[in-house]
Amino acid sequence: MSATLTVAVPAARVFAVLADPTAHSAIDGTGWVRKAVDRAPLIEVGQIFRMGMYHANHPDGDYQVVNKVQVLDPPRAIGWLTGEEKDDGRLEFGGWIWRYDLVPLGPTETEVTLTYDWSAVPQFIREYIRFPPFGPEHLTNSLHHLSELVSRG
Template sequence: MTDRRTRQNRSATTTVSAPPSVVFSILADPRQHARIDGSGTVRAVVSGPDRLELGSTFGMDMKMGAAYKIGNTVVEFETDRLIAWRHKGLHRWRYELTPQGADTVVTETWDVSRYPLPLRLGLAASLGKKTQAAIEATLVKLKAAAESDAA
């Protein structure tokens, strides 16, 4: 049963024919985020380390209609298993990796559970459908990138 706080979250899962270390190396390198972005909004990294860790900050050039810059902070991190970041809002972009034989099961989640209920409902209503499509497209690109890197 879905928890009421997480009901408005959006997520999708895919299986990647590559080990978790290969998938994680893409996610933990902000310079590769434009490579896997399915939303079409991530343009380029403007600041940050080559490899993210808990507490790392990184900035991105974005475009959703107008161009803008956004700063992010890594708020969850477990090497080859979990990475999540957020910007000034309370929502998080989370990637969970689970080894499955030689493959990796990857779940991407747009987590809005930290917002009060009225804001969660508003975000889900206004951005949920578009975000779900972006997550699904990102996972397609991440799968292709990781499988190419592993080859």
Template sequence: MTDNTENEKVVVAHREIAAPADRIFALIADPAQQPRWDGNDNLAEAPAGQRVRGAGEVFTMRITQGGTRENRVVEFEEGRRIAWLPSEPGQQPPGHLWRWELEPLGEALTRVTHTYDWTGLTDEKRLVRARGTTAEKLMVSLERLAAVAES
């Protein structure tokens, strides 16, 4: 299921995944695992050993277009919620946020909500790509995440 807010700057997709929340969260909170299920085909690789454990942490990711992104974790609840603000190394985040929320529905079933929020985006160069990040694109990440978590 996908939703877009009225102003289209908060894009949301939901999916139930037949796996425990802790297994799914481990795939999201470990940046080295993210390229396995990234539906935007934007993430190339991340150094191992960056498993996120709390808000305030920063993890790095090499992107497919070249370059590196620093991701500042701004929301964190183990097994339930994680959100980060990406930026170029050493720069302030331009104002877009990626969030994952997990709601256990049973021991082996989890509702996963993926949100892209660009209400605070100030970098004009990024607006075209932000507008192109649709709920359908978020759903591709959810589908790929499900395939990995359910295997």
């Protein structure tokens, strides 16, 4: 599932905001992302960053996800797998990935495509989580939030 929006901001500025985990709660279209637990900028493939989350249907309400950077090609693409940290410290990823692809349309415009891909989610997870867990409007909302955020400078 994907959505695309053109923003009147250079690709490098858009990428910098996406690589800042502290901006993700402002970008999120569902309201589930609450805060960055790991606040360091995303600078390398394999980097781990955690986010504080809230969802009314989650057994704990408040919970934490762990993300692993899978794609990092400044200023053209960034993406991460989402999962959880087990009690023993082991990281498990569910098979879904968030990815932003940026296409410069000149010095002051960027086409941004947000893709949510759950094709690698194993059946045992699909038995208790419906995919996608939100409608396509979430992606559109996220892109509009991103546009507002990057336009403010």
